[in-house]
Amino acid sequence: xxxxxxxxxxxxxxxxxxxxxxxxxxxxxxxxxxxxxxxxxxxxxxxxxxxxxxxxxxxxxxxxxxxxxxxxxxxxxxxxxxxxxxxxxxxxxxxxxxxxxxxxxxxxxxxxxxxxxxxxxxxxxxxxxxxxxxxxxxxxxxxxxxxxxxxxxxxxxxxxxxxxxxxxxxxxxxxxxxxxxxxxxxxxxxxxxxxxxxxxxxxxxxxxxxxxxxxxxxxxxxxxxxxxxxxxxxxxxxxxxxxxxxxxxxxxxxxxxxxxxxxxxxxxxxxxxxxxxxxxxxxxxxxxxxxxxxxxxxxxxxxxxxxxxxxxxxxxxxxxxxxxxxxxxxxxxxxxxxxxxxxxxxxxxxxxxxxxxxxxxxxxxxxxxxxxxxxxxxxxxxxxxxxx
Ligand SMILES: [Fe+2]
Numbered sequence: 001x002x003x004x005x006x007x008x009x010x011x012x013x014x015x016x017x018x019x020x021x022x023x024x025x026x027x028x029x030x031x032x033x034x035x036x037x038x039x040x041x042x043x044x045x046x047x048x049x050x051x052x053x054x055x056x057x058x059x060x061x062x063x064x065x066x067x068x069x070x071x072x073x074x075x076x077x078x079x080x081x082x083x084x085x086x087x088x089x090x091x092x093x094x095x096x097x098x099x100x101x102x103x104x105x106x107x108x109x110x111x112x113x114x115x116x117x118x119x120x121x122x123x124x125x126x127x128x129x130x131x132x133x134x135x136x137x138x139x140x141x142x143x144x145x146x147x148x149x150x151x152x153x154x155x156x157x158x159x160x161x162x163x164x165x166x167x168x169x170x171x172x173x174x175x176x177x178x179x180x181x182x183x184x185x186x187x188x189x190x191x192x193x194x195x196x197x198x199x200x201x202x203x204x205x206x207x208x209x210x211x212x213x214x215x216x217x218x219x220x221x222x223x224x225x226x227x228x229x230x231x232x233x234x235x236x237x238x239x240x241x242x243x244x245x246x247x248x249x250x251x252x253x254x255x256x257x258x259x260x261x262x263x264x265x266x267x268x269x270x271x272x273x274x275x276x277x278x279x280x281x282x283x284x285x286x287x288x289x290x291x292x293x294x295x296x297x298x299x300x301x302x303x304x305x306x307x308x309x310x311x312x313x314x315x316x317x318x319x320x321x322x323x324x325x326x327x328x329x330x331x332x333x334x335x336x337x338x339x340x341x342x343x344x345x346x347x348x349x350x351x352x353x354x355x356x357x358x359x360x361x362x363x364x365x366x367x368x369x370x371x372x373x374x375x376x377x378x379x380x381x382x383x384x385x386x387x388x
Contacts, residue, residue, distance in 0.1 A: 002057065002205055003162065003221055004207045004208075004252050005143065005165045005251070005253070006141060006165070006248055006252075006281060007140065007141055007142070007165055007166045007167055007168055008165050008167065008168045008169070009167040009168075009170075009171065009239070009244065009314065010168070010169070010170050010171065011170075011171035011172075011237075011244075012172075012173070012237065012240055013172070013173060014172065015170050015171055015172040016043065016044070016131070016170055016172040016174070017047065017089070018049050018168075019044065019048065019086070019129065019131075019170060020047060020048070020050055020051055020112065022084060022127065022167070022168055023083075023084070023127075024053065024082070024083045024084025024126070024127065024171055025052070025053050025054060025083060026053070026054045026056075026080065026082045026083050026084070026134070027054070027055045027056070027082060027083075027084045027085075027086060028046070028055075028056050028057075028058060028072055028076070028077055028082035028083060028085050028086070029041060029044060029049055029055065029058070029059075029086045029088055030055070030058050030061060030078055030085060030086070030087050030088070030089075030093060030096060030100060030208050031057065031059050031061060031062070031088040031089050031093050031362050032061045032062075032089055032093055033059050033060070034134055035088060035089055035093070035101070036057070036059045037354070038178060040088060040133060040175060041057060041059070041088060041184045043174065043175075043315050044086060044088060044131065044327045047055075048086075048190075048366070052165045055081070055091045055387040056076075056078075056080045057255060058073050058076045058100075060072065060073070060295070061073065061089065061092055061093045061096040061097075062096075063092050064092060064146075064148045064266065064267075064270075064273075065092050065095060065099070065147055065148065066094040066113065066147065066148045066149070066150045067111045067147060067148075067149060067152070069077075069096060070096050070099040070100050070103065070111060070145075070147060071103065071111055071179070073096055073097070073099075073100035073159075074099070074100040074103035074104050074107075076100075077101070077104035077126075078101075078104055078107065079098055080313060081125070082125075082126050083126050083127075083128050083203070083225045083226045084103075084123065084126055084127055084129065085097055085100070085101050085104075085127070085128050085129070085130075086129045086130075086131060087129070087130045087131065087140075087166070088133065088134065088175075089127065089132070089133050089134075090134035090136070090137055090139075090183075090187065091134070091136070091137030091139040091146065091187075091273065093133075093135070094130050094139040094140055094166075095139055095144075095145040095146050095147065096134065096145070097128065097130070098128065098139075098145040098162040098164050098166070099114075099147060099152040099166075100110065100121060100144040101122070101126060101128050102114055102122065102145075102159075102161070102164065102178070103212055104126065104346045105120065105121075105122050105123075105124060105125050105126070106120060106121075106122075112149075113158070114158075114159050114160075114161065115159070115160065115161075116159045116160050116161055116162075118159070118161060120161050120163045120164070121163075122161075122164070123163075127167040127168075127204055128166045128168075128170045129166060129167060129168055129169075129170065130166040130168070130169045130170070131169075131170045131172070131173065131175060132169070132175065132176070132243070132244070133176060133179065133187055133229055134176065134179060134183060134187040134239070134243070135176050135179065135184070135187055135191065135226070135236070135239035135240045135242070135243040135260070136186070136187020136188055136190040136191045136274055136312075137187060137191075137243065137247065137273070138173055138191060138194055138243050138244055138245075138246045138247015138248070138249075138250065138251070138308045139191055139247060140166055140169035140171075140244055140247060141165070141166075141244050141247035141251055142165065142243075142247045142248075142249035142250070142251035143160055143161055143162050143163070143164045143165045143178075143251055143310075144157060144159065144160035144164070144251075145159045145160070145164065146263070146273075147159050148267060151204075153267055153268060153350075154267050154354055155263040155264075155266060155267045155354075155380075157263065157359055157360065158236055158359070159360065165251070169244060171237075171240045171241060171244055173233055173236050173237045173240060173376070175234050175242045176239070176240050177231070177233070178230075179230070179232070179234055181227060181230065181234075181274075182329075183272075184223075184227050184230070184239075184273075185223075185227055185228055185274070185328035185329065185330055186272050186273070186274025186275050186278065186330070187274045187326065188219060188223040188226065188227070188239055188243070188274070188328070189223075189274050189275075189277065189278040189281075189324075189325065189330065190217045190243075190246075190273060190278075190280075191215060191219050191223075191239070191243040191246040191247075192220065192223070192246070192275035192321070192324075193255075193258050193259070193262075193277045193278065193280075193281050194215075194217040194246035194247065194249065194250045194255060194259075195212045195213070195216040195219065195242075195245075195246040195249055195250075195291050195299075196212075196216060196258070196296075197250060197255040197256040197257075197259060197282070197360075197364075198211075198212040198249035198250035198252075198253045198254070198255065198298055199212040199213060199216075199249070199253075199295060199298070199299055199366060200256065200288065200292050200295040200296060200299075200364075201253055201254045201363045201365065202254070202257065202364070202365065203253040203254040204253045204254075204295075204365045205252070205253060207252055208249045208250070208252040208253035210247075211252075212245075212246070212249035212250075212253075212271060213247040213298070213299065214242075214245060214339070214340045215242045215243075215245035215246040215248075215249055216242075216246075216248070216299055216302060217243060217302050217303060218238050218239070218242035218245070219239060219242040219243070219246070220303045220324070221238070221309060222234075222235040222238035222239050222242065223235075223239055223324070224237075224327055226239045226329070227327070232344070237325060251360070254360065254363040255360050255363075256288070256360055256361075256363060256364035256365070257280075257284040257287070257288060257355075257361055257364040257366075257368065257376075258277050258280045258281050258284040258285075258361065259277060259358075259360045260355045260358035260360040260361040260364070261276075261280040261351075261355050261376065261377070261380070262274075262277035262279075262286065263358060263360070264274035264350070264354035264355045264358070265279070265280065265295065265334075265351065267354065268347050268350055268351060268354070269339060269343075269347070275330065275331075275337065278325055278330050279330070279331065279332070279334060279337060279380060280319045280332065280380060281321055282321055282322055282332070283370075283376055283379050283380045283386050284364075284376065285314065285317070285318055286318065286369075286374055286385060286386035286387075287322075287366060287368065287372070287386045287388070288364055288365045288366040289311070289314045289387055290361075290366060291312075291365045291366035292312045292316050292365035292366065293310035293311050295311075295365065296310070296313070296317055297310035297313040297314060297317075300313035300314065300316060300317040300320075301313065301318060303317075303320065305320065306316060310359075311331075326341075332383055333380060333381060333382060333383030334377075334380055334381040335381055335382060335383065336383070339381070341381075344381050348374065348377060348378075351377050352374045352377065355373050355377075356370055356373055357364075361373075365375065366373050370388065375388060
């Protein structure tokens with residue numbers, strides 16, 4: 001038996017107007033200071049004020065939010081007692097809002113006590129609306145909050161529960177039109193990687209498969225357009241849809257080795273998530289396709305690649321991903337991302353350890369051993385082909 005979970009999703013021009021179909025008299029907006037300065041919070045406040053409501057704003061979400069950061073947001077919520085929480089931002093803000101919501105509803109739980117096995121009984125106090133401002137993480141459609149344990153310098157992926165899927169996701173293109181080029185590239189590549197991993201991992205299923213393939217098609221077609229011409233409203237809207245679809249796909253299956261390695265890189269080198277998974281992508285596919293070439297071949301087929309064998313199709317898929325990364329000005333290996341040999345060598349053991357312990361690693365189509373993970377990172381550092 002398996003589940004498919006999804007928020008209600010409003011998408012397209014003026015989707016924000018649907019915010020007023022959600023009940024709630026005391027609204028807490030969870031966001032960061034940059035988005036507030038950009039005026040995106042004002043758009044939401046203006047919409048909310050069409051109804052009589054009391055509104056408070058927590059604008060102190062940090063990039064890659066820590067336990068301490070979400071506890072602060074939860075304390076803010078406890079003092080205000082909202083009946084509606086609106087998460088505005090990229091993955092960091094939405095994940096922080098999810099975690100703060102859980103800790104607000106369940107003040108008896110410590111932040112490190114929440115896992116998919118915990119019965120949370122949410123929605124006794126508030127409901128959650130997510131309004132993404134990036135076209136990438138898909139966090140508005142998933143049931144996990146990626147938090148950073150600063151003490152261990154490690155990202156944790158177990159703050160998760162099916163109950164944490166937001167009630168409502170609003171994809172209004174106005175919120176992504178001003179997304180800077182670099183963030184467009186990184187977050188868009190994250191969506192592509194999520195689609196790929198959702199499709200190939202061991203938990204893939206009929207429902208996630210269809211959405212994953214379509215999200216990959218959309219992102220391959222429209223991400224370069226959104227990058228080349230940031231004012232292209234159709235490309236912005238399409239990448240926004242593709243990103244949330246990638247979240248729905250992996251939220252209803254899983255990710256895999258690319259994300260496991262990407263999370264370790266993000267925690268240790270403080271690399272943006274989209275950059276970290278982009279760099280990991282080709283190497284992990286070279287490794288995992290030995291067990292799952294027909295699945296990668298399906299993905300290649302979906303983006304128009306025609307080859308005589310699944311192996312050849314996978315190679316061409318990897319070349320297409322690398323060409324797209326060059327187009328988006330994303331480095332192809334860790335050395336080109338500016339990490340020195342000394343720093344890499346000093347951190348290699350920790351990268352291997354964190355990847356080996358990640359739950360994402362165990363659902364990959366080919367589960368690597370410790371030595372294979374080490375060699376994968378070495379290939380990824382030097383830009384060498386993975387031949388084992
Ligand atoms: Fe991701």
